[in-house]
Amino acid sequence: MVRYQQGDGEAATALVELLSPQLLRFFAAQMGNRTDADDMLQEVWLRIHRVRHTYRSSEPLLPWVYAIARRVRVDSFRKRRRIGAREVADGVIPERAAAEEHPASGLPPFAQMVAALPESQREVLTLLKVNGLSIDEVARATSSTAGAVKQKAHRAYERLRALLAGVGR
Amino acid sequence: MTCREMNAALDKGALTGAAAEHAAQCEKCARLVRALERGADAATPGNVAAIQAALLADMRPVRVLAAPGFYLAALVAVFAGAVALGIVLLHPTGWPVLSAAQRAAVFLPLAGCAVLLALWLERQMTPGRRYGAALGLAAAALAAVLAGAMATVFHPAAEEGFVAHGLVCLRAGLLFALPVGLAIRFILLRGAVLQPARVGAALGLLAGLAGLAVLETHCPDLNAFHIWVWHGLVVVVSTIAGLAAGRLLYKV
Numbered sequence: 546m547v548r549y550q551q552g553d554g555e556a557a558t559a560l561v562e563l564l565s566p567q568l569l570r571f572f573a574a575q576m577g578n579r580t581d582a583d584d585m586l587q588e589v590w591l592r593i594h595r596v597r598h599t600y601r602s603s604e605p606l607l608p609w610v611y612a613i614a615r616r617v618r619v620d621s622f623r624k625r626r627r628i629g630a631r632e633v634a635d636g637v638i639p640e641r642a643a644a645e646e647h648p649a650s651g652l653p654p655f656a657q658m659v660a661a662l663p664e665s666q667r668e669v670l671t672l673l674k675v676n677g678l679s680i681d682e683v684a685r686a687t688s689s690t691a692g693a694v695k696q697k698a699h700r701a702y703e704r705l706r707a708l709l710a711g712v713g714r
Numbered sequence: 715m716t717c718r719e720m721n722a723a724l725d726k727g728a729l730t731g732a733a734a735e736h737a738a739q740c741e742k743c744a745r746l747v748r749a750l751e752r753g754a755d756a757a758t759p760g761n762v763a764a765i766q767a768a769l770l771a772d773m774r775p776v777r778v779l780a781a782p783g784f785y786l787a788a789l790v791a792v793f794a795g796a797v798a799l800g801i802v803l804l805h806p807t808g809w810p811v812l813s814a815a816q817r818a819a820v821f822l823p824l825a826g827c828a829v830l831l832a833l834w835l836e837r838q839m840t841p842g843r844r845y846g847a848a849l850g851l852a853a854a855a856l857a858a859v860l861a862g863a864m865a866t867v868f869h870p871a872a873e874e875g876f877v878a879h880g881l882v883c884l885r886a887g888l889l890f891a892l893p894v895g896l897a898i899r900f901i902l903l904r905g906a907v908l909q910p911a912r913v914g915a916a917l918g919l920l921a922g923l924a925g926l927a928v929l930e931t932h933c934p935d936l937n938a939f940h941i942w943v944w945h946g947l948v949v950v951v952s953t954i955a956g957l958a959a960g961r962l963l964y965k966v
């Protein structure tokens with residue numbers, strides 16, 4: 546990241562290659578739509594590039610990246626909601642996407658499973674379990690406290706246990 | 715180990731020891747662990763080359779943000795400088811009429827709130843900083859303490875020219891708050907603000923507190939109604955203006 550800030554193109558391309566799969570999983574797990582996730586991935590890199598001077602090497606990188614990614618997701622969600630509201634007003638009722646079939650494990654795909662959770666729990670769970678961030682890193686990325694992150698994660702586990710108890714039996 | 719205790723183990727990632735044993739015995743937890751592991755399935759982005767090309771097209775060195783202390787000092791200096799300038803220009807005619815208790819009740823929480831707001835604002839310049847939420851809550855709590863203190867240490871009295879006199883204070887307070895707000899905005903624009911509305915409101919509150927500090931040292935009117943309405947309005951108007959102008963800070 547420091548070399549990227551110094552204008553090293555190779556470092557920038559390496560960073561994009563390293564972090565893009567993780568970021569894509571972050572967006573895809575929460576949006577459940579690959580096309581939207583790809584768009585958001587592009588958007589997050591443009592924003593990272595624009596504010597790359599705000600990263601300090603003394604701080605961990607991932608919370609910085611995911612705080613920006615989170616903002617992109619929120620903006621995209623708001624934009625989609627605005628567009629969605631307009632479409633409904635025009636009398637177009639969007640068709641509900643067919644539920645994906647359970648794979649061989651008998652468990653639903655992650656995105657479908659976490660869709661049942663409230664947004665804040667879904668976000669915390671995605672950062673912890675999909676992106677592999679620690680509790681402290683999630684707290685930093687979400688401008689929250691470690692205690693609040695743990696509470697959301699534990700509530701999400703409880704809810705998922707109940708949800709999974711009725712699946713694939 | 716219980717399912718509840720298992721939650722803490724799940725936070726840490728790979729299961730070991732008692733947690734792994736529990737997952738092997740408890741069907742509910744085993745299903746949860748398997749389901750969560752599915753979240754780590756690989757995903758290959760299709761547009762990496764396009765992203766890299768876009769970044770390389772604008773590749774140049776950037777000047778990294780200065781140390782946090784620099785911006786914190788700048789924010790505190792703007793606040794203190796505006797208050798000092800207000801005291802010099804308007805004369806501290808209100809200070810001698812305040813009792814020691816009133817001075818302590820007003821200026822201690824005001825100064826504490828200003829410092830916490832400056833700390834919080836400095837943290838908002840860089841995404842992913844620690845303690846942002848705690849500092850914001852502490853600043854809001856001290857702002858509430860200040861409002862409570864001002865509501866109790868002054869006493870209501872009848873006053874002639876309530877509006878005319880009040881408008882003079884409101885205008886003077888806002889005149890000092892405005893440049894403070896603009897100067898803070900200038901500092902914050904160097905960073906990357908991700909929560910423009912909240913940051914705008916905090917900026918407005920800090921600027922309003924500077925205006926309030928100037929008024930409390932200058933205005934000799936101790937009528938509670940005058941202070942609650944007109945001095946309080948400086949903070950309220952400034953905060954609302956900051957909230958509305960928050961979008962102007964939105965760079966990310």
